[in-house]
Amino acid sequence: MRGIILLVFICLIFLSSCEERKVVSIIIEGNSSDYDSLYIVDIYSGQTLLKMPLEPIGKEYKFQIQETSLGEIAIKGLESTYLTVLRPEAKKIVVIDSNTIRVEQSIADSLANYLWKSTNLMFSQHDKVIFAEDDPWKVRGLFDSLVQVREDQLMHFESQLTEEELGLLTFQNKARAYSFLMFYGRIIKEISPEDGFFGFVKDIENENIYTKSLPNTLLYKYEIELLSERDSIENLGIFLDYIEKNTKTEDLQHFLKAVYLKEVIENPSYWRPHEKLFTSTTIKEALLQESKNPYAFLIDRASSSFFSSQSGVKGFDFKANRFDGSEIKLSDFKGKIVVIDTWATWCGPCIQHRPNMLEIAKKYENNPRVAILMISIDQSKEKWLNYVQKTNPDQFGMELHIPDGMNTEFGDMYLIKSIPKYFLIDQNGIILNSDLLEPSIGMEQLIENELKKFPG
Structure with a gap:
């Protein structure tokens, strides 16, 4: 009996030692920023591995990982991020100044x-x-x-x-x-x-x-x-089966299938041969098929966003900020056709298409039945304000701001994973099109077609 107890005791010590070796330590040794929290995020799943305060300096925080992987160090509100190689037993010494993050004494991270x-x-x-x-x-x-x-x-x-x-x-x-x-x-x-x-x-x-x-x-x-x-790829099952057939490791099979479904929902333009395969019906079938997938959490958020942003669904009643900081909601525009341009100052294609968007805003400036909302998702209010003042001095349309909007409920409910993204919403707040092409005559024709539906 004593032998069994001793064996159990030794096993517990061994397991504890193994778990300890899977720990990553984070220490903040310098901080000249005005922010309060730092996040370590898994590079692909977006799961937060650790949230820690930036004060006090020098305190050690730990979290467990199963294998060497890639993470991202981020501070909410700060645009700069930093990649970090997360290795069991690693100790990361992080320094933050007003604009940047870095890990000291780590060749791998550099x-x-x-x-x-x-x-x-x-x-x-x-x-x-x-x-x-x-x-x-x-x-x-x-x-x-x-x-x-x-x-x-x-x-x-x-x-x-x-x-x-x-x-x-x-x-x-x-x-x-x-x-x-x-x-x-x-x-x-x-x-x-x-x-x-x-x-x-x-x-x-x-x-x-x-x-x-x-x-x-x-x-x-x-x-x-x-x-x-x-x-061609006739249906989702064909590609999911191909993943299984060519990937021997079961865990990687599950991961790749979950990533595939997530990616086609969130970034359809990257998956053109598959784009037409994804409808509400096929996504429901895929969700059912992958319901026991251990990585189903990757799909769930994307699918929820997909269904909430589809044509015929009532648009999420988001809140956005005006120049003076006051709030406005989508429901404030009931009775109007609403065009939403989701953009940011750091987005090249957004800037490229902005002159055309402003021309459309100018055309409908005095039409009480049309609202053109240009919603910046910049983290920095100052960058947004400065850019808008330079590019839209006459204030055509309505310039609005949702700070870090891609990572808010607005971004989730409208499936905003890449920008620019354009929406058309009818006078009752129902989404007519959640994937409009760039500002053009085609966009104007869609607006005109909806205007014809108004009485008189």
């Missing part, structure tokens, strides 16, 4: 942010080649070169990284480049799946343990392979 920012830098430095010239192979060459340069950097610091950190960063290096190249080829250029442009997909592993840090890379690969075998 490299993770380098991979992220160098991809964005590629877009800004070579935007004309990537988005203007009609030479996909030149774009492919740019990103192939970027992968090689970044790989050389990783190898330079190899001795200062753990095996897990190097594995995650190596995956991120290629995945960030390949994910864009597949989006570019599939959606922007509409290149045939059989084209040699996609030859790199053979290098994307189906069972890489770091796939969860950027799962779309593997999902895009599966789509290209499946469309190489057949002319």
Whole structure:
């Protein structure tokens, strides 16, 4: 009996030790900001792993993780974020100033942010080649070169990284480049799946343990392979079955299926061959099919937003702020046709389309039956105000602000995962169209058609 008790005691000590080794520690060692809380967020699921106050300085906070993964350090209200490699037993020393976040003494974190920012830098430095010239192979060459340069950097610091950190960063290096190249080829250029442009997909592993840090890379690969075998994807089940067939690890199967359903709902423009497969009926069927999926929580929020933002549904009665800080609600416009432009000062396409939106606002400025609401989701009120004063001095339409609106109930209920996004709502507050095309004659025609329905 004593032997059994001793064995149990030893096992408990062992398990406790294992759990302790899965802990990540966070310490704030510098803070010159006016914010009060810091969040550690899982990079893909968006789940908050830790919320901690920024004061007092030097206090240690801990949370558990199961495996090495990628996270994001964020402060609500601060636009700057910072990627962090979450490794069991790691201790993160975070410093925050008025505009930036950084982790000190972490080569892995510095490299993770380098991979992220160098991809964005590629877009800004070579935007004309990537988005203007009609030479996909030149774009492919740019990103192939970027992968090689970044790989050389990783190898330079190899001795200062753990095996897990190097594995995650190596995956991120290629995945960030390949994910864009597949989006570019599939959606922007509409290149045939059989084209040699996609030859790199053979290098994307189906069972890489770091796939969860950027799962779309593997999902895009599966789509290209499946469309190489057949002319089209006729229903959701075909793609879900393909995921199962080609992914041996059960946990990764479940994760990829949940991510796929979430992504097609939230970002349909990234999944054009699948877009028409998603209706209210098919989504309900998919939810039922995946109800026991351990990652169903990824789908639930997206599906709720989908149903609340569909045509024929009463629009969520959101609140937004005027210039003077006073609030206005959607219901205040009952009896009017409402056009909503969801935008931000940091959104390139939003800024590109804004002159056309202002022209539409100007056209209907004196029409009492039409309300044009241009809702900024900028975090900073000052940036919004400054930009609006410069670009809309005559105050056509109604300029409104919902701070960090993508992460509010407004963003959830209207499925705002990318911007610009345009809505048309009728005089009774019913959503007529939650996915309008950019401001154009077509948008004006929709408004005119609704105006014809008014009596007299």
